[in-house]
Amino acid sequence: MKIPKYLVPDAYMADPAVHVFDGRLYIYPSHDWESGIEENDNGDHFDMKDYHVFSTDDIENGVLTDHGVVLDTADISWAGRQLWDCDVACKDGKYYMYFPLKDQNDIFRIGVAISYKPEGPFIPEENPIKGSYSIDPAIWEENGEYYMYFGGLWGGQLQRYRNNKALECAVQPEGKDLALCPKVVKLSVDMLGFAEEPRDVLILDENGDPLTAGDTERRFFEASWMHKYNGKYYFSYSTGDTHLLCYATGDNPYGPFVYQGVILTPVIGWTTHHAIAEFKGKWYLFYHDCVPSGGKTWLRSLKVVELEYDSKGKIKTIEGTLN
Ligand code: FUB
Numbered sequence: 001m002k003i004p005k006y007l008v009p010d011a012y013m014a015d016p017a018v019h020v021f022d023g024r025l026y027i028y029p030s031h032d033w034e035s036g037i038e039e040n041d042n043g044d045h046f047d048m049k050d051y052h053v054f055s056t057d058d059i060e061n062g063v064l065t066d067h068g069v070v071l072d073t074a075d076i077s078w079a080g081r082q083l084w085d086c087d088v089a090c091k092d093g094k095y096y097m098y099f100p101l102k103d104q105n106d107i108f109r110i111g112v113a114i115s116y117k118p119e120g121p122f123i124p125e126e127n128p129i130k131g132s133y134s135i136d137p138a139i140w141e142e143n144g145e146y147y148m149y150f151g152g153l154w155g156g157q158l159q160r161y162r163n164n165k166a167l168e169c170a171v172q173p174e175g176k177d178l179a180l181c182p183k184v185v186k187l188s189v190d191m192l193g194f195a196e197e198p199r200d201v202l203i204l205d206e207n208g209d210p211l212t213a214g215d216t217e218r219r220f221f222e223a224s225w226m227h228k229y230n231g232k233y234y235f236s237y238s239t240g241d242t243h244l245l246c247y248a249t250g251d252n253p254y255g256p257f258v259y260q261g262v263i264l265t266p267v268i269g270w271t272t273h274h275a276i277a278e279f280k281g282k283w284y285l286f287y288h289d290c291v292p293s294g295g296k297t298w299l300r301s302l303k304v305v306e307l308e309y310d311s312k313g314k315i316k317t318i319e320g321t322l323n
Pocket of ligand 1: 014015030046084085135136152222223271272273
């Protein structure tokens with residue numbers, strides 16, 4: 001599939017997380033809708049209230065099953081507003097959905113909801129994960145250990161924290177200051193909490209120096225994802241205000257990772273977000289754009305296209321406006 005395909009033409013879905021469970025491919029997107037909230041840098045216009053799950057045996061032909069609403073803010077006791085990008089992991093026959101949501105003080109926390117089926121529905125825990133903050137959880141499993149990557153700037157509130165503690169006054173680094181890092185944390189054995197303090201995911205340049213805040217075409221902004229190709233760890237992410245999907249490679253899930261290049265050039269829309277997954281022997285990039293909504297940044301549509309590597313393991317850059 002060299003030409004991208006829209007996957008859900010009759011609804012606005014964004015921020016895909018994708019996994020293969022028992023040989024079937026599952027997509028866990030955010031569910032955009034027209035809330036009427038004015039667009040701002042805080043992302044208030046992304047006022048999502050529920051999640052759907054989609055699955056398929058045939059991604060090449062884009063034949064998806066919509067499993068309907070699987071989690072709703074109305075069922076989350078600590079909910080304030082805004083269900084953003086989620087992810088799902090499977091352990092011992094149970095499926096754990098990790099979701100960012102603002103609490104009743106308008107602070108993003110990460111919650112967990114549980115199901116016995118990959119397609120849900122998911123039943124939320126009473127409280128968010130202790131010590132959790134910011135947005136965009138992405139789960140990576142390796143040898144029975146589960147790691148969560150998370151974090152997002154601006155409306156994602158990552159700039160309000162240092163060393164996992166909320167600051168009195170949020171100052172965003174700029175220029176030659178070191179860029180704020182995404183976070184990684186090992187999950188507890190019961191999958192309901194953190195087993196350690198979240199750590200910084202360091203992204204280095206070609207000289208081994210950490211990326212700076214002013215390096216806006218390469219530094220992390222949001223939308224973490226992890227995959228492994230030929231034994232290497234590929235940490236990928238969005239650069240936010242420069243609208244690129246980039247990646248960096250490393251030798252273990254904690255990093256450091258060395259910046260490698262652009263996966264996807266800017267799409268139509270402000271946000272860019274993705275998942276990378278292998279299915280039936282091919283690699284795919286799942287992402288979103290705002291072409292079907294005529295460029296409304298808060299009404300995004302899910303897409304998929306094949307992802308290719310060169311002989312050195314470099315990802316071939318895909319044009320975001322390819323349709
Ligand atoms: O969907 C809301 C936010 O937009 C996500 O959490 C970010 O990654 C961006 O795609």
